[in-house]
Structure formats: C-alpha cells, structure tokens
Amino acid sequence: MLCKTAKSSRTLTNKRDIILDAAATLFLKEGYGAASINKLITRIGGSKATVYGYFENKERLFAAVVESIVDEVPVFINDVQLEDVEMRDGLIAISERLLEIATSPRHLALARLVIAEADKFPEIGRIYYERAPRHICDVLTAFLKEQTAKDGIKIIRPQELVESFTGMVLHHQLFRQFCLDASPPSTTEIRRLAVRNANMLIAMINTAPAGAR
Amino acid sequence: MLCKTAKSSRTLTNKRDIILDAAATLFLKEGYGAASINKLITRIGGSKATVYGYFENKERLFAAVVESIVDEVPVFINDVQLEDVEMRDGLIAISERLLEIATSPRHLALARLVIAEADKFPEIGRIYYERAPRHICDVLTAFLKEQTAKDGIKIIRPQELVESFTGMVLHHQLFRQFCLDASPPSTTEIRRLAVRNANMLIAMINTAPAGAR
DNA sequence: AACCGACTGTAACAGGTGGTACAGTTTGGA
C-alpha cells in the first residue's frame, strides 16, 4: 500500500518532522516559489525562528523535503517479491509497483516539482534521478539479466532496453496527468497496463531484430 | 532544421512580437514565478505600460507565449514526408523528428514550464497536450494504420500502442535532460535511437501476443 | 502646422518575500 506520508501512520511529535511534513505538503501543492515560510507557519503554528532554527534556508528546507519524499521510492520498489518468479510475472509485478507509485498524486507532484526546479537546484535533480528512475531501471535490469540468463538469451544494451520499457509504461500516462490533471489509473487499469507492457517487452526480446536485444 | 525562434530569422519590428519574443526567452529561462515584468522591460527597454497595452495580464502574456511556442510543434512534425515510404522508414523519420524537437533546449524548457504550471493554469496544459503529444500520436497512429492495412494486419488499440512507442522513444531521455541537465542527443545518436525504436515497434507488431496488437 | 496614436519614464499602490533580532513564554528534567 501507498501511504500518504512516510510518517503519517503515527502522529508526529518531533518538531523538525512536523515542519518537514507540512513543508512537503506545501511545496508539493504550491511549488517552490509560491510556497512561503509565512504560509508554512500559519499552517502549523509557531514562529519563523523555529523553522530557521532547524533549516538554515528555504532552499535547504526544500532539499530536505524532496529528499525525504524521494526516499520513499526505493523502499516501495524494493519490497516487491522477485524470487522464484517467472519472467513475465516479475515484469508485471514491477510494472504494477512502478505505475502505482509514479502516478500517485504525491509522487506525481514530486516529479512536477523536481522537473520545475532541477535547473535552479541541480543537487535536487541528481538525487531524484538516482533514487527514482535510475534505481527502478537498475532493479529491472538486474531482474531481466537474471531471467534471460536462464534461457541462455543475451540482451545487448539491457539498460537501454529497460529505459525504453519504463518509458512505454509511464510516459504518456504521466503527461496526461501533468497536462490534463487526469486521474491516476485504477488498480484494475494498472494491472491491465502492466500485463500489456510486460507482454510487449517479451515480444521484443523474443523477436530481436537488429539491435533490439 | 530547428531554428531558435519562430521569427528569429528576420528582425522583429512589430512591438507586440518583440515583447512576446523576449517574454518567451524569459519565461523559458526563469519559469513563470521568477520571470517578472520588470525583468522583461529591462531586457527590451520601454515601459510596463506598453506591455500592459498589449497583454492584459502577466497570465495572459504567459498563455500567449506558451501558445506561440507550442504551435511550432505541429508545423515541425507535419512536414515530414510520409508518402510512398516503407513502414520502417516512416517510423524512423517520425521518431527522428520527435526526438529532435522534444529534446531541443527550447522545447524541453517549454515542457518543463508547462509541467510546472499546468495545475495553476489548466488551459495551458490542455493546449500543450493537444498540440504536442496528442498531435504527434495522431500522426503516428494514422501512419501505422495505413501501413498495417496494406499487409492486412489489424492492430488492436493502435492509439495505446503509439503512446507506448513515443514513451519508449522519449521518456528516459527527457528525464535525463530534466534532472541531470544532460545534453540533447547528437544527430547520429538520434538516428540510432530512431532506428532501434522503430525496429522494436515492428517486432512487437509482428509477434503480437495477447493484447499487443 | 496640427493632430493622433504608439510609446516612454516615473511614481505610486498595497501587499508579499526571505531572513533576523529580541524579549518573553513554555517545557521537561534534575
């Protein structure tokens, strides 16, 4: 299950976490520029001085927020069960997870935020890239290599293949949500998309014309 | 060829166009929030009153800018030659164009801008979606239907297939540029990617397991 | 010469920004 916040399951007591949590909500909703420290403290009460006691800058606070959210991704991806699993089922399972997290309002808003600000804060772009898309591709690549090795198939440029795969799973769905404020796909729709895309990838691997594997 | 601005080939004389052009540069570079009318007029000289004579709002100016840039997309896509062309060559040609425009700094910055602001200005998101990704998918779908009809192949859900295709062509490349400020691919790299992806699509169509065509 | 429309420069408006300073209050532990 995807929960709204990493820590929303129990009430936050630590002041730093309260600030971080509220700042996350605010930044995700309004973007970096429009979110202000004043708005932040009117939401949680207390004073600016407290905020600046924990975070030296608006920028640092922002970085801490992004990092805390993006860290949910590897956690969520890593606990998908991949042992003693057929290739097709594994691909489906990973695709489902990928779709679920990437299309969730929270992580969609994070992507929006990172894309918008990565040119001003390169650090944030790097952290996001490595822990979200890169990490997912690495997991997929490892799984794919392991599975194809069983059958004695060797894929050329497996990493590139996997990048194409995640693109075909996510790309248009994300743009529809970004641009049209479309709803995230339902669980059954996610299932359908995952199966479809897994089938297509397998078709590509088995056919393998020039350069495809 | 991709030129930097729609009108940069000849010097702009019309004041409205000068404002629009400078505003485009400014918004693309700084984003909606950080771009200000003051910055705009210090770049082009003149006075705020002139700007507000042509555009009633910052928001309207922004919309006009986005619309003027996004309109370059269909123009650029539509003039790819698709008559008396093999399927593979057609797919390659379209993919090349798609990659060229979508990864160009100008249109990458536009995408960044639209993604960042679409939730605050839904109109802009809609216009972008229809004239860029939607239009490209429509062109591709039409071409694919026409080509497969020749061979008596019937693709199920061709639109969805095409959306997957554009995703596999673009997605990861765009995220690399968004997050890591990576350079756009070179012409030869674009060629390689286009060929590879066209081959993969054809492989998918020819294999066609459950749901793939 | 007279006129007009397009343009400019400057100033003002109310309101918001990130960030700091400081005096005062609450809290929890010894």
Place this chain on the structure above:
DNA sequence: TCCAAACTGTACCACCTGTTACAGTCGGTT
C-alpha cells in the same frame, strides 16, 4: 525549586511583485 533549552510572537529590514495613473515625447499622416 531552579535552570537551560526549546519554542513563540512581534516587529523589523530591504527588496521585489503586478498593476494603474499620468504627463510627456516621438514619428508619421492629413
């Protein structure tokens, strides 16, 4: 009971925002 640390409220700083108003200045057409 005392103390220190954490927190709060308020006021302040310099600066920037979008937007309007207004008086003035050009270039070109009748």
